[in-house]
Every structure is written in structure tokens, then in C-alpha cells.
Amino acid sequence: MVAWRTVQLGEVLRQKRDRVRIEPGKPYKQITVRLWGKGLALRGTSDGSEIAAESQVAVGRNDFLISKIDARHGAFGLVPADLEGAVVSNDFPCFTVRQDLLDSRFLEWFSKTETFVSVCQQASTGSTNRVRLKEGSFLGFEIPLPSLDEQQAIASRLDEVHAKLGEREVELAAVEREANAMLFNAFQEITDGIEYLPLSEVAPLVRRPVDIEPDVEYPELGARSFGRGLFHKPSLLGAKITWQKLFWIHRGDLVLSNIKAWEGAFGVASDNDHLRVGSHRYLTCVPKTDVISGHFLWYYLQSREGLEKVGAASPGSADRNRTLGQKALMAIEVPVPNLKVQQRFTRLHALVEQVRAIRASTAKDAEALIPAMLHEIFERQANKPDAAPLTSEANVVQLPTKQKPKIDTPFKEAVLVGAIVKAFHEDNGQPIGNFRLQKAVYFARRQMGESALDKDYLRKAAGPYNPKMRYSGGIKIATDKNWIKRATGKYGEGNALGDAAAEMDEWIERYQFAPAAAWVRDRFKYIKNDLWETLATIDYAMLALDHDGKRPTPEAILSYIEADDEWRPKIAKLRLTQASIQNVTVELESLFADVGGVV
Structure with a gap:
């Protein structure tokens, strides 16, 4: 395949200057430009008398529209057919696409990449709250561009995958609806004519006060609204608890938020929630x-x-003023059929929850698939002079089959980086240095069960400090998205939460990275850098030896490190001996005891 050439955006986009006169009594469609590559939508239709400007630009189908104010936040997109003829103000530059050079669908997909967002960020200047995209600067940037045929092939393949993902979601949604309907009907059947009893008789309120000690950490539990169950909060240090009263939670408890129970913020504590x-x-x-x-x-x-x-x-007026009363809670009457009937229903409910979990997990993987393909095509393949055709089956990222958290795309890696920075920030409010962040990423991935030696990042993260990692992979993506940023704290320079950190919260929840990030923070926050590096070094060496079918004895581990030119200096730096390695292996076994052990 011929290498992609670079062209200035001004060669393939032409800014529209022609304006239409706004006439009172005539309806005009107006547009909302959504953030982060979500495209354009109809904001509404206004009478010409309601539009202050005398003239505006009328957009055409497949024009490319940008928000000057929010371009740096991914606010742009192609004009769909139903918005043709809508009018926009000067804050929304509109560009026609030179179809002889640039395929519109290719542009639409390319605009969802980190490269394009970075262009918009660099082309946006101004003081705080007055940052605007400068059209001249924007059009002066160069982008990678394959041949028109290759553009169309890439766009068609991405369109096809996107459509199939949509079809799969529709199918899974239908299955979930049917399962929920079946469950509801079963519940109606087994509770028909059944006696109701007050909660005080079947599930009484029990409070287990905690005697708070200053040097003890207490893992906290929370409840999500709308029936989304319980979740783990960061641990609380006893010395920092000044006014709260804490209560123990045991497995099997029905845990209710007394200020959000009215909107479904309650759940049943599992084994994993016991003694939070x-x-x-x-x-x-x-x-x-x-x-x-x-x-x-x-x-x-x-x-x-x-x-x-x-x-x-x-009772209460609204929202947080609505507090669940304990006496009123105990007076709530609930149906109580035969216990065996309840247990059969509970098993059926568990099966329906599995269906829901499969759908949710598939949705997560599906949402990660398109960003992964975009990264592979535009961020990596575009820079390869002799890359294979991008539309071949060999280059298409497939949906993972394992339904567990793992790092299989640069985007997911960025989410994990953000989750770790957030976890450390929640603990002490301080930035986490590059060295510690790299090691934290390594152990978070290991905690989630990753052990594949073909993961180049895993080896680099376990190895000597590599400042280049700051400018690549997950750290770079998280920084570019402004999820994290460079900052200086009382321990020096490091990575802190960026201005757009809130945008990653949904992804952290979707990929279930918060527990791994909290695990790393709670176990390593007081460990010195040298010990952290020692643990990572020995752990990775054990993985490598096991991969080769060799027993990871202290002697074999030391020989493995000594045989590696890059890692050999670690022996002197970390004062590695067979005796010290033996001690580290014991510590690693303890470290991973709750996640399946080391290799």
C-alpha cells in the first residue's frame, strides 16, 4: 500500500462565506453541536423574527460544521440530510468538503480521533473563558490522507462494524426486555393473594456501630440510585473521621441510603461487601x-x-430533603410467599441478571471497539510507510470474548491511568509522579489478572523508569483528553486530575477499573519507589520464566534479570540477591492472595 501523504486541511475544506437573509415569518432549523464527536442534532425551529442576526450561513448536507467555542472538546460533525438548510451563526464555521480529494465519511470518522481533536485544541487560542478556534490556524494544519479509494474502503468498513454493533445491541436489548417481562410475570404469579407483613417482622433494622480507631482504615460502601446496586468507596482513615458515625455492613444485609432510597438507592450486600x-x-x-x-x-x-x-x-419537599424514616421503613408491608418459592424466584432473578450483565459487558466492549479501530487506522497505520491494506480482516479488531476487565486498547489504558490518578487524588489530594504511576498501572493490570508477555507496555512498566511513556500510550491519551495534567505538589511534580476529569467517570465505571485503582493505592501508597520497582521486577521475571516453562526459583529469577542488558543494572541498584528475591516472592504471594495468586 502506498504511504499516506499529508495535506493541509485548507486543501480539502472550503469555508462557506455565502449568507442567507433571515426573514420574519419564515421558519429556520437551528443546530446543536454535541461534544466529544457525538455529532449534530436539531436544537429546534425558530421563526425568523426570533433570530437576532440579519443573515446567517445555511448549511448543506455533508458540510462539516465546527463550534468555535467547543471545538477543543470535540464539538463538530458532518451535517446530516435532515439538517440541510439549517442556519448557523459566526460561532459555527461551516466547511464544504472537496469530494474529489476527501471522502465525507472518512472525514467523519477521522474527526473522532485524538489527532483531529488535538488539531482543534492547538488551533484554539484566547484567554480563559474566551478560547475560540481560529479558522485560519485550523485550515493550516496538516493531516494524513490515503488515496480516495482507500478512504472509501476504510469508511465503509467502519460503517459496517458500527452498523453490526447497533444490530447486536438491538438484539440484546430485546432479549433483556423479554427476560425482564418473564421475571415480572413470575413475581406477579407467586405474590398473587399472598399475605403482606411489615419489614419489622421479616427484615428488622440492625445497626452495628464501629468503634473508630485513628490508625485503622475503614473500607466504605455506597449505594447507587435507580436500582444499580452497591459500590465500593475509598477507605476512610480513622484519624480523618471527625463527625461521621460508621456502621458495619454484613453479607446479606439490605443496605439503604436514607436520603436516596426513594429513587432506588439500595441493594443487597454480597460476600465482597462483608465488613465494609x-x-x-x-x-x-x-x-x-x-x-x-x-x-x-x-x-x-x-x-x-x-x-x-x-x-x-x-417525607420531604425534594431531593436530599427526602429522608427515609426508620419507623416508617419498618412499617412498610411486603409480600411473603413460601420461602422455597422465593428461592426459586431468586435463582430465576440471578439468571436474568446474568443476561443483563452480558449485555452490559458486550456494550462496554462494543464501545471500546470503534475507538480501538480508529486508533489502529489513524494513529498507527497512518504513520507506517508499508502498512498492509487497512480493510483486510487481519487488521480488524475483534470483540473480546472474556467478560472481565482487561486492557486491550489504548483508550482503555488511558481510562485505567485516569482511574489511578483519581484514586490517589481522593486519598491525599497530591499528584502522583510518573515513576509511581507507571508502576501503579503495572500492578493494576496484574491485579485484574493480566499476564500476557506480548503486552509491551507491561514489560516497560515493570522495567526501569522510562520517561518516554509519559508521551505515549495511556498516559498520553489521558493527558491529551485533559483527564490528567501535570501539577506540582508537596512531593514534587506529578500527574493530577485535569479539568475534564469528570468525563472519565462513566468509562471508569463501565470498565470496572475503580476497584483495581483503589487496590493499588491502598497497598502501595506508603511503599518507597525502590521496593515498588523490586516487586514489579521480580513479578514480571516470574511471569517470563513461567511462560517459558521454567520454575521461578530465586536463582532462575536472578539469572533472568542478569541476562537482560536493560534490566541488569537493577541487580546493583535494587541490591538483588537470591535471599532478597526469596523474600520478595513471599511478599508477592501475599499481595496477590486475594486475586488468585502469582504464577
Whole structure:
């Protein structure tokens, strides 16, 4: 394949200057330009008398529209057919695409890449709150461009994958709807004519106060609204708890937020939640296991009828003023069918939850697939002079089959980096240095079960400090997105939360990276850099030896490190001996004891 050439945007885009006169009494479509590559949408239709400007630019189908103010945040896109003829102000430059040089669909996909967003960021200048994209600067930037045929082939392949992902989501949504309907019908059947009893008789309120000690950390639990269950909060250090009262949570408890229960913020504590703590804002009801199933009880309270009762027990004007009363909670009456019937329903409910989890996991992988393909095509392949055709099956990223967190795309790597920086920030508010961030990424990936030696980043992260990693991979992407930024704290320069950090929260939740990030922080925040590097070095050496079918003895580990030119200096730097390596292997076994052990 011929190498991609570079062209200035001004060669393939022409800014529209012709304006149409706005006439009172005539309707005009107006456009909303959504952030982060989400494209354009109809904002509404206005009468000409409602538009202050005397004239505006009318957009055409497949024109490229940019928001001057938010271009640096991905606010741009192609004009779809239903928005043709809409009018825009000077804050929204409109460009026609030279179809003889640039395929519109190719441009649409390319605009979703880090490269294009970076162009818009660099072309946007001005003081705080007055940053605007400068059209001349924007059109002067160069972009990589393959032949028109290759552009069309790339766009067609991406369109095809995007369409198939949409079809899969529709199918999975239909399956989930049918499963939920089946579950609801089953619940209606088993509760028809059944006696109702107050919660005080079947799941009484139990509070287990915590005697707070200053040097002890207490892992906290929270509840998400709308029936999305429980989640783990960062640990609380006893010395920093000045006013809160804490209460122990046990497996099987029904845990309710007393300020958000009315909108479904409650769930059943699992084994993984056992002996976490909740603030005084959380109530724990303990189901009598010979009378009622906790999950059956949860399902009823999350139903329309159940939530109405919880809402009635939460008086107040609105939102956080609506507090769940303990006496009112205990007075709520719930259906109590035969326990064996409840248990059968609970098993059926678990199967439906599996369907929901499969759909959610598939959706996460699907959402990561397109960014991965874009990265492979535009960020990597564009720079290869002799790359294979980009539309071949061999170069198409496939959906992962394992339904567990793993790092298989640069975008996911960036999310993990952001999750780690956020976890450390929540603990002490200080930036985390590059060295510690690299090691944190390594151990987070290992904690999630990653052990593939073909992951070049894994080896680099375990190896000697590599300042170049700051300018590549996940750290670079997270920095470019402004999820993280360089900052100076009391321990020196490092990585802190960026201005756009809130945008990564949904991705952290989708990929379930928060537990791994918190795990790394809680186990390593007091460990010195040399010990952190020693642990990573020995761990990776053990992986490598195991991969080669060799027993990872201290002698074999030392020989492995000594045989590697890049790693050999570690022996002197870290004072590695067979005895010290033996001690480290024991520490690693303890470190990974709760995640399946080392190799």
C-alpha cells in the first residue's frame, strides 16, 4: 500500500462565506453541536423574527460544521440530510468538503480521533473563558490522507462494524426486555393473594456501630440510585473521621441510603461487601433467612409498588430533603410467599441478571471497539510507510470474548491511568509522579489478572523508569483528553486530575477499573519507589520464566534479570540477591492472595 501523504486541511475544506437573509415569518432549523464527536442534532425551529442576526450561513448536507467555542472538546460533525438548510451563526464555521480529494465519511470518522481533536485544541487560542478556534490556524494544519479509494474502503468498513454493533445491541436489548417481562410475570404469579407483613417482622433494622480507631482504615460502601446496586468507596482513615458515625455492613444485609432510597438507592450486600462500613446515612435491614430472601425483598422494593411505599416513607419537599424514616421503613408491608418459592424466584432473578450483565459487558466492549479501530487506522497505520491494506480482516479488531476487565486498547489504558490518578487524588489530594504511576498501572493490570508477555507496555512498566511513556500510550491519551495534567505538589511534580476529569467517570465505571485503582493505592501508597520497582521486577521475571516453562526459583529469577542488558543494572541498584528475591516472592504471594495468586 502506498504511504499516506499529508495535506493541509485548507486543501480539502472550503469555508462557506455565502449568507442567507433571515426573514420574519419564515421558519429556520437551528443546530446543536454535541461534544466529544457525538455529532449534530436539531436544537429546534425558530421563526425568523426570533433570530437576532440579519443573515446567517445555511448549511448543506455533508458540510462539516465546527463550534468555535467547543471545538477543543470535540464539538463538530458532518451535517446530516435532515439538517440541510439549517442556519448557523459566526460561532459555527461551516466547511464544504472537496469530494474529489476527501471522502465525507472518512472525514467523519477521522474527526473522532485524538489527532483531529488535538488539531482543534492547538488551533484554539484566547484567554480563559474566551478560547475560540481560529479558522485560519485550523485550515493550516496538516493531516494524513490515503488515496480516495482507500478512504472509501476504510469508511465503509467502519460503517459496517458500527452498523453490526447497533444490530447486536438491538438484539440484546430485546432479549433483556423479554427476560425482564418473564421475571415480572413470575413475581406477579407467586405474590398473587399472598399475605403482606411489615419489614419489622421479616427484615428488622440492625445497626452495628464501629468503634473508630485513628490508625485503622475503614473500607466504605455506597449505594447507587435507580436500582444499580452497591459500590465500593475509598477507605476512610480513622484519624480523618471527625463527625461521621460508621456502621458495619454484613453479607446479606439490605443496605439503604436514607436520603436516596426513594429513587432506588439500595441493594443487597454480597460476600465482597462483608465488613465494609456505611455512614450514618445508610440503614441496614437484616432479612430473617428462614422467612424471606434478601434478593426477593430487594426486587419487591424496587418495583413500582415497592418504590411508592419507600417514597411515602421518605417525607420531604425534594431531593436530599427526602429522608427515609426508620419507623416508617419498618412499617412498610411486603409480600411473603413460601420461602422455597422465593428461592426459586431468586435463582430465576440471578439468571436474568446474568443476561443483563452480558449485555452490559458486550456494550462496554462494543464501545471500546470503534475507538480501538480508529486508533489502529489513524494513529498507527497512518504513520507506517508499508502498512498492509487497512480493510483486510487481519487488521480488524475483534470483540473480546472474556467478560472481565482487561486492557486491550489504548483508550482503555488511558481510562485505567485516569482511574489511578483519581484514586490517589481522593486519598491525599497530591499528584502522583510518573515513576509511581507507571508502576501503579503495572500492578493494576496484574491485579485484574493480566499476564500476557506480548503486552509491551507491561514489560516497560515493570522495567526501569522510562520517561518516554509519559508521551505515549495511556498516559498520553489521558493527558491529551485533559483527564490528567501535570501539577506540582508537596512531593514534587506529578500527574493530577485535569479539568475534564469528570468525563472519565462513566468509562471508569463501565470498565470496572475503580476497584483495581483503589487496590493499588491502598497497598502501595506508603511503599518507597525502590521496593515498588523490586516487586514489579521480580513479578514480571516470574511471569517470563513461567511462560517459558521454567520454575521461578530465586536463582532462575536472578539469572533472568542478569541476562537482560536493560534490566541488569537493577541487580546493583535494587541490591538483588537470591535471599532478597526469596523474600520478595513471599511478599508477592501475599499481595496477590486475594486475586488468585502469582504464577
